[in-house]
Amino acid sequence: MNAHVNDLIALYALDGLEPDELRRVEEHLALCAACRAEADREQALVAALAASLPPATPDPRLRAATLARVGVRSAPRASRPARGAEKAAAAPRGWLTLPRWVPVALSLVLAVLAGWNVYLTNELGTLQEQVSWTTRAVGLITSPVTAEIALAPAEGDPATARGQAYVNQDSQDVVLVVQQLAPLATNQTYQAWIITADGPVSAGLFRVTANGWGMTWLNIPFKPGAAIGVSREPEGGSAQPTEVVLLGGL
Amino acid sequence: MTNTVQTDNLLMRRVAEHDGDALAELYDLYAPRVFGLCLRILNENQLAEDLLQEVFVRVWERAGSFQQSRGNAGAWLMGITRNLCIDQLRRQQARPQVVEPADNGVDTGGMPFEESLPDPLSDVPGLAAEHERAALVRRAMSRLNQEQQLVIELSYFRGLTRREIAQKLRWPEGTVHTRARLALQNLRQQLNELGLGPDDLP
Numbered sequence: 001m002n003a004h005v006n007d008l009i010a011l012y013a014l015d016g017l018e019p020d021e022l023r024r025v026e027e028h029l030a031l032c033a034a035c036r037a038e039a040d041r042e043q044a045l046v047a048a049l050a051a052s053l054p055p056a057t058p059d060p061r062l063r064a065a066t067l068a069r070v071g072v073r074s075a076p077r078a079s080r081p082a083r084g085a086e087k088a089a090a091a092p093r094g095w096l097t098l099p100r101w102v103p104v105a106l107s108l109v110l111a112v113l114a115g116w117n118v119y120l121t122n123e124l125g126t127l128q129e130q131v132s133w134t135t136r137a138v139g140l141i142t143s144p145v146t147a148e149i150a151l152a153p154a155e156g157d158p159a160t161a162r163g164q165a166y167v168n169q170d171s172q173d174v175v176l177v178v179q180q181l182a183p184l185a186t187n188q189t190y191q192a193w194i195i196t197a198d199g200p201v202s203a204g205l206f207r208v209t210a211n212g213w214g215m216t217w218l219n220i221p222f223k224p225g226a227a228i229g230v231s232r233e234p235e236g237g238s239a240q241p242t243e244v245v246l247l248g249g250l
Numbered sequence: 251m252t253n254t255v256q257t258d259n260l261l262m263r264r265v266a267e268h269d270g271d272a273l274a275e276l277y278d279l280y281a282p283r284v285f286g287l288c289l290r291i292l293n294e295n296q297l298a299e300d301l302l303q304e305v306f307v308r309v310w311e312r313a314g315s316f317q318q319s320r321g322n323a324g325a326w327l328m329g330i331t332r333n334l335c336i337d338q339l340r341r342q343q344a345r346p347q348v349v350e351p352a353d354n355g356v357d358t359g360g361m362p363f364e365e366s367l368p369d370p371l372s373d374v375p376g377l378a379a380e381h382e383r384a385a386l387v388r389r390a391m392s393r394l395n396q397e398q399q400l401v402i403e404l405s406y407f408r409g410l411t412r413r414e415i416a417q418k419l420r421w422p423e424g425t426v427h428t429r430a431r432l433a434l435q436n437l438r439q440q441l442n443e444l445g446l447g448p449d450d451l452p
Contacts, residue, residue: 010431011412015333016405018412042434046406047325049437050332052387053290055282058302063277066303070310072270134396138403139293141418142410144343150420164420177419215396 006035013042137175137215141166149228151178151248161212163246165228172221174203178230181212181245187235192218195227195249203228205237225249254380255322262323266313277306280324284331291335291407301338305331336409383446390440398433401426 005028011017012025029036067073140146151163163178176192184190184207193200201220208214222228227249231241258279264272284305288298308330316326391399404410404418416423441447 007427007431010434011405011427013434014402014405014430015336015409016401016411016415016426016430021412044325045434045438045441047328048383048387049391049402049406050287050328051283051324052384052391053283053286054384056286056289057282058285058299062299062302063274063281066277066306067270067274069303069307070270070273072273134399135403135407138400138408142404142408162420179420209395209397213397215400 005032006038009035009039009042012039013046133217134215137217140168140173140175141177143168145169149248151176151228151230151246154229154244154247161246163228163230163248165218165222165248167222172223174218174222174228175215176206176218176228176230177215178208178246179211179213181208181214181230182232183210183212184208184232189233189235189237190214190245191231191233191237191241192216193229193231193241194218194220194222195229196223196225200229200241202237202239205233255324258323262309262313262316262326265309266316268310273306273310276309276323276327280327281306284327287328287331288335291332292338297338301331301334304334308334332406339409386444386446387441390437390444390446393440394433394436397429398436401429401433402437405430 005025008017008021008025012022017025025039029039145168147167147169149165149167151165153159153161160180161178161182162180163176166175166177168174174194178190181190189205189207191205192203194203195201203218203220204216206214206216218228227247229241229244229248230246231238232243232245234242258276261272261276261279265276281302285298285302288301288305289295292298292301305327309327312330316323391402394402400419401415404415405412410418412426413423415421415426421429
């Protein structure tokens, strides 16, 4: 077992290794059954993640087009419904013409039987706002129209504290990422500010993890040429910054 | 579950023998998922449609190299989808003028994990278990902290490498590995708490 290679396996499964690291891992996996088993496990987990995304129904014309590209004539659709597709097969019509409400009623019964599933669906609506929020933040961070503003520590905070503001230059939306800020007391909060010649305007409150990491969307748009600051404030925030800890501007 | 894997693996073997009906069947089974992943990564309908076709052409050409001993056909197919999408994303980023400025990723930044869930009323009973599993995985993902979600998003769904992630987020380079490891570890733990063991994963 190579302890060092073992550390690389998670990012190997996520396909985020640098080329030299990838080579090292692959060479090692060819020789080490234990690490190979670990890699298979992690890859299965990542595959489950990919498979958990909501399915989307493509334009039906794409089926024939795809099959034609490999020289296969469009075969009739399989009777099995698609994995993860949400549409039930059409109810049979013809000699047995049921009132329209009957299939609906049957579905309702099924839904009640799968009651906890429905409950889960509702709960998911709120639970996953956070994921959606992170996904959108990643969209902004990696977008080609994003400008970055580095925030440096103001006096008084650990010199390692840093921040980075990602500004969408079209919409002026801002994601702020901070790290190694000092932990907050329970009655304190961090507050973001957009600072123009007219003075600072509050851009929202946020907290940080135990190791001082935090990410937030600013709740007002950026103004080109403005600076961005972070201050430590009493719970609920303030109208003006009390203790500025990070500051940066274009 | 295991039946599904076996059925799909058999199907893939038939595709490897260039059985056109098998490819059509595979398409019917997997196109919605493949398309869902394409949309999620590429965030653009036309591109996602192109890639959807590309994926099945690639599967037709490469099914012979599918090794049943490691992984299963579904996972293999999703892996091909992800890799082709990331290649496309990188080509796009190399030529940024192709990207429409309106496609800024803020309002439409990829389909999030919570994207409208299948309507339970139109569910087919046979698929309930699969929907349920997918919902649980999405839920487990939502329980990870932001750092952990970010490292998964940036590597797997955006195709960034360790150095690129460190640079984008101003993380010390060494921490990306640690955070990736903790992210998967925590994801597995959350799945366990939700009742999904390793055998329940596809």
